[in-house]
Amino acid sequence: MPQATPAGWTNWAGNQSARPSRVVTPASTAELTEVVRRAAEEGRTVKAVGSGHSFTAIASAGDGVLVRPHGLTAVHELDREAGTVTVGSGLPLSGLNRLLAAAGLSLTNMGDIEVQTVAGATSTGTHGTGRDSGSLAAQIRALEIVLADGSVRQCSPTEHAELFEGARLGLGALGVVSAITFGVEPSFLLTAHEKPMSFGEVLAGFDDFAAVNEHFEFYWFPHTDRCSTKRNNRSQGPAAPLSGFKAWLDDEFLANTVFGGLCQVGLRLPQAVPTIAQVAGRALSERTFTDLAYKVFTSPRKVRFVEMEYAVPREAATTVLRELKALVERSRWRISFPVEVRTAPADDLWLSTASGRDTVYIAVHLYRGTAERGYFTEVERLMTAHEGRPHWGKLHTRDAAYLASVYPHFGDFTALRDQVDPGRLFGNDYLRRVLGE
Numbered sequence: 001m002p003q004a005t006p007a008g009w010t011n012w013a014g015n016q017s018a019r020p021s022r023v024v025t026p027a028s029t030a031e032l033t034e035v036v037r038r039a040a041e042e043g044r045t046v047k048a049v050g051s052g053h054s055f056t057a058i059a060s061a062g063d064g065v066l067v068r069p070h071g072l073t074a075v076h077e078l079d080r081e082a083g084t085v086t087v088g089s090g091l092p093l094s095g096l097n098r099l100l101a102a103a104g105l106s107l108t109n110m111g112d113i114e115v116q117t118v119a120g121a122t123s124t125g126t127h128g129t130g131r132d133s134g135s136l137a138a139q140i141r142a143l144e145i146v147l148a149d150g151s152v153r154q155c156s157p158t159e160h161a162e163l164f165e166g167a168r169l170g171l172g173a174l175g176v177v178s179a180i181t182f183g184v185e186p187s188f189l190l191t192a193h194e195k196p197m198s199f200g201e202v203l204a205g206f207d208d209f210a211a212v213n214e215h216f217e218f219y220w221f222p223h224t225d226r227c228s229t230k231r232n233n234r235s236q237g238p239a240a241p242l243s244g245f246k247a248w249l250d251d252e253f254l255a256n257t258v259f260g261g262l263c264q265v266g267l268r269l270p271q272a273v274p275t276i277a278q279v280a281g282r283a284l285s286e287r288t289f290t291d292l293a294y295k296v297f298t299s300p301r302k303v304r305f306v307e308m309e310y311a312v313p314r315e316a317a318t319t320v321l322r323e324l325k326a327l328v329e330r331s332r333w334r335i336s337f338p339v340e341v342r343t344a345p346a347d348d349l350w351l352s353t354a355s356g357r358d359t360v361y362i363a364v365h366l367y368r369g370t371a372e373r374g375y376f377t378e379v380e381r382l383m384t385a386h387e388g389r390p391h392w393g394k395l396h397t398r399d400a401a402y403l404a405s406v407y408p409h410f411g412d413f414t415a416l417r418d419q420v421d422p423g424r425l426f427g428n429d430y431l432r433r434v435l436g437e
């Protein structure tokens with residue numbers, strides 16, 4: 001959870017900070033309403049934060065009132081018949097996963113980690129990879145939100161439907177979400193098959209891999225021809241998790257401790273990075289395991305980095321990836337972090353990066369403290385040349401004019417914002433840039 005104290009707030013990556021005038025931890029919707037009313041009376045802005053895992057300043061409270069998530073973590077209702085669970089907006093995904101598992105239930109899809117709060121994750125469109133299933137926000141069935149005038153709205157496709165459309169993935173711009181209802185399903189096992197392949201092989205087979213597997217993704221190691229592919233598919237079992245030692249060796253020791261050490265070396269000796277990448281790429285071995293879905297989807301990320309991720313139209317993906325590889329090869333950059341590639345089906349959320357189009361996500365990372373030297377700038381130029389949409393929580397430089405041109409429902413969202421928050425009680429510098437004044 002983030003480091004929000006009266007002395008200040010910083011995000012996980014350490015690249016964003018704020019000095020709010022007040023830090024509050026409401027423990028009920030009624031208390032949250034009071035927080036919002038008082039701030040409005042005092043002319044202060046309000047910003048709810050999650051776990052601080054966004055790289056952009058989207059969660060920055062500036063000098064306004066910062067709402068911590070820790071008091072809003074209750075489980076309100078688990079309705080097996082309807083296949084839904086309703087929880088407080090500040091509950092971390094890890095808590096949700098465990099409570100669902102104990103009840104024999106599961107989310108359908110999720111991203112790489114489970115430390116974000118449910119409202120924090122959904123507000124920026126956090127996603128994993130999927131052929132048929134989309135982001136966490138796409139799994140929302142209803143929500144409760146406190147608006148700028150202090151009113152509380154229950155929203156669903158049949159109640160305040162327009163607010164529901166916007167607030168499922170609302171960038172924290174429409175109000176403070178107090179509770180979220182997710183659609184859930186009986187818990188299931190996934191078999192993960194991880195296999196090293198060459199860049200050429202992966203790109204040649206990409207359409208097939210993405211069509212045949214329920215969840216396909218791959219990592220490409222810059223300065224090499226090597227990729228690590230991952231296919232996750234539902235399994236009838238039995239469960240065959242990695243042994244405690246193997247899980248520690250691969251996911252804790254190699255992926256975090258050793259990788260973090262190599263990144264440190266790369267920071268001091270940038271010329272060694274291509275060799276490190278070759279070694280890291282070669283160290284990957286094929287492995288298969290079967291476990292509960294959330295344990296396969298997520299893993300710990302301890303090495304601190306900054307990230308940019310763009311969603312490009314599915315049909316442009318292999319072209320963009322080839323251009324990205326050529327860009328890295330032409331450059332003098334030294335990139336120690338792999339590029340992550342995932343997919344999502346088109347969805348209908350107004351500000352979802354997959355809104356209205358089948359999507360491929362391409363994410364680039366830099367070890368925290370690495371000089372940028374134009375890597376993100378050039379990658380962003382490439383992505384925007386293909387109508388890329390930036391992840392709302394990951395670094396980018398786009399503004400409202402650009403975003404309006406790549407989101408068909410952008411105007412619907414800003415009109416709704418004008419209606420429910422005309423005074424910009426929930427505004428901050430980031431929202432001014434991406435949504436306009």
Ligand SMILES: Cc1cc2nc3c(=O)[nH]c(=O)nc-3n(C[C@H](O)[C@H](O)[C@H](O)COP(=O)(O)OP(=O)(O)OC[C@H]3O[C@@H](n4cnc5c(N)ncnc54)[C@H](O)[C@@H]3O)c2cc1C
Binds near residue numbers: 394
């Ligand atoms: C190590 C790491 C791994 C990641 N992996 C993935 C991944 O696999 N897939 C992916 O898509 N992204 C990923 N991300 C990005 C991350 O999931 C998003 O940035 C997410 O929004 C962070 O959630 P959070 O709880 O930390 O929210 P914060 O970053 O604290 O806040 C995000 C937004 O949510 C708003 N918000 C929070 N609570 C409320 C509320 N109650 N009501 C209204 N608005 C609210 C904030 O105001 C802000 O606008 C990763 C980030 C890191 C650091």
